[in-house]
Amino acid sequence: MTRDNHSILDCTIRDGGLVNNWDFSVQFVKDMYYGLSEAGVEYMEIGYKNSAKLLKGADAGPWRFLNEDFLKEVITNKTDTKLSALVDIGRVDEKDILPRDQSLLDLIRVATYIKDVDKALDLVQKFNGYGYETSINIMALSHVMENDLNEAFEEINKSPVDVVYIVDSYGSMDYKDIDYLVSKFQRLLPDKKLGVHMHNNMQLAFSNTIMGASKGVQFLDTSVYGMGRAAGNCPTELIVSHLKHPKYDVRPVLGIIEKHMIAMREKWEWGYIIPYMIAGVLNDHPRAAMALRSSDDKDKFVEFYDKLTSPEVMPTNHHSD
Numbered sequence: 347m348t349r350d351n352h353s354i355l356d357c358t359i360r361d362g363g364l365v366n367n368w369d370f371s372v373q374f375v376k377d378m379y380y381g382l383s384e385a386g387v388e389y390m391e392i393g394y395k396n397s398a399k400l401l402k403g404a405d406a407g408p409w410r411f412l413n414e415d416f417l418k419e420v421i422t423n424k425t426d427t428k429l430s431a432l433v434d435i436g437r438v439d440e441k442d443i444l445p446r447d448q449s450l451l452d453l454i455r456v457a458t459y460i461k462d463v464d465k466a467l468d469l470v471q472k473f474n475g476y477g478y479e480t481s482i483n484i485m486a487l488s489h490v491m492e493n494d495l496n497e498a499f500e501e502i503n504k505s506p507v508d509v510v511y512i513v514d515s516y517g518s519m520d521y522k523d524i525d526y527l528v529s530k531f532q533r534l535l536p537d538k539k540l541g542v543h544m545h546n547n548m549q550l551a552f553s554n555t556i557m558g559a560s561k562g563v564q565f566l567d568t569s570v571y572g573m574g575r576a577a578g579n580c581p582t583e584l585i586v587s588h589l590k591h592p593k594y595d596v597r598p599v600l601g602i603i604e605k606h607m608i609a610m611r612e613k614w615e616w617g618y619i620i621p622y623m624i625a626g627v628l629n630d631h632p633r634a635a636m637a638l639r640s641s642d643d644k645d646k647f648v649e650f651y652d653k654l655t656s657p658e659v660m661p662t663n664h665h666s667d
C-alpha cells in the first residue's frame with residue numbers, strides 16, 4: 347500500500363497536556379519537535395492558542411496559551427515539520443493571532459461541537475485570511491444526529507477550511523463506525539481533506555486510525571506513547587511503523603519515549619484503564635472516570651459502572667477538554 351498522501355499530526359503536547367496540566371519542560375518539547383522531525387512526522391501540535399484572559403482563573407504552562415515570542419525561543423530551527431495549534435470557540439482572542447508570515451504556526455485547528463459549527467467556520471474564515479492552513483475538528487461525533495451533520499456539511503462546503511476532522515472524543519467508535527463516517531464525509535465533502543482523531547478507551551484508537559488511513563483519510567492524529575486525555579490517543583510509534591513509508595523512521599520516536607516518557611508515565615496516568623474503558627463502552631465523556639481516578643475510589647470499577655448505568659444525567663462539556 348502506498349502511504350504518500352498521509353500526514354501524521356502528533357498532538358502529544360496539546361492532548362497530553364490535558365493529562366498533566368501542560369507541565370512539560372522546554373527541553374521535552376524541543377526533544378519532541380526535533381525527534382518527530384527526524385521521524386518524518388509532518389505536523390506537531392505544540393499546544394492551545396487560547397487566551398488566558400478568556401479562561402478566567404486558569405493557570406497552566408505556556409503550551410496552553412501559546413505566545414509567539416516564547417515559541418521562537420523554543421523552536422529556534424524550524425524543520426520541515428509544520429506546527430499547529432488548537433483553539434476553542436469562546437476561548438480564543440482573535441487579536442492574539444498574528445498573520446502566518448509572522449508566526450511559527452502553519453495550521454490552526456478549531457475544535458467545535460456540532461451546534462457551534464457556524465462559529466467555528468467564522469474563525470476558520472479569519473485564520474484562512476491570515477494565511478494559515480485550517481481545520482475544523484467536530485468533537486463528540488458519536489453523539490451527533492445525522493440531520494445535524496448534514497446541515498453542518500452544507501456550511502462547511504461553502505467555507506475555505508482545508509481539513510475536516512472526525513473526532514471520537516469518547517473513544518467509543520469501532521472500525522464499522524469509521525468506515526461509515528469516512529464514506530459519508532467523503533461523499534458529502536468532496537473538496538475537503540479529512541482527518542481522524544481517535545481516543546483509546548476501547549483499545550481501538552490504532553485500529554480506527556488505520557481504518558481511516560486505508561480509506562484515504564489524509565490527516566492522522568497521533569501522540570507519542572499514546573499520551574492524551576484519559577485513555578489517550580493512537581500512538582505515534584505505531585502509525586510511523588505501520589505506514590511503512592521510507593520517509594518515516596520510528597527510531598527517534600523510541601528515543602523520545604526512552605528519554606522522557608517512561609518516567610512521565612510513572613508520574614502521570616493515561617492509557618487503557620478500566621474506568622476509561624467503561625466510559626468508552628457507554629459512549630460517555632471521560633470526565634467522571636478522570637474524577638474517579640483522582641479519588642480514593644480509583645479502583646472501584648463495579649461501583650463506578652453501576653453509577654454510570656443508573657439513569658442519572660451527566661453534565662455536558664462545551665470545550666475540547
Ligand SMILES: C[C@H](O)CC(=O)C(=O)O
Nearest residue numbers: 457483485513515543666
Ligand atoms: C479537537 C480535538 O480533536 C479535540 C479532542 O481531543 C477530543 O477528543 O475531543
